[in-house]
Amino acid sequence: MFASIWDDVKKQFSYGNMVTRIILVNVGAFILINLLMIFGGGFRDPIIKDQILGFFAVSKDLWTDLTR
Numbered sequence: 001m002f003a004s005i006w007d008d009v010k011k012q013f014s015y016g017n018m019v020t021r022i023i024l025v026n027v028g029a030f031i032l033i034n035l036l037m038i039f040g041g042g043f044r045d046p047i048i049k050d051q052i053l054g055f056f057a058v059s060k061d062l063w064t065d066l067t068r
Helices: 002-015 018-039 046-056 062-067
Strands: none
Touching: 002 018, 018 046
């Protein structure tokens, strides 16, 4: 079952347009961050959690967003 889903995701990433690719990358980052929050010991510290989530968040400063 998961092999079929993974094959579909790879096919959409290869043949899809740029919007599809951006959505797939964002979904992948969301899943990765949440898995790290669940299973990672580093996210138990609120300071580290805020720093990591703050890195992925959109900033008020345009230059900060462009350089990330």
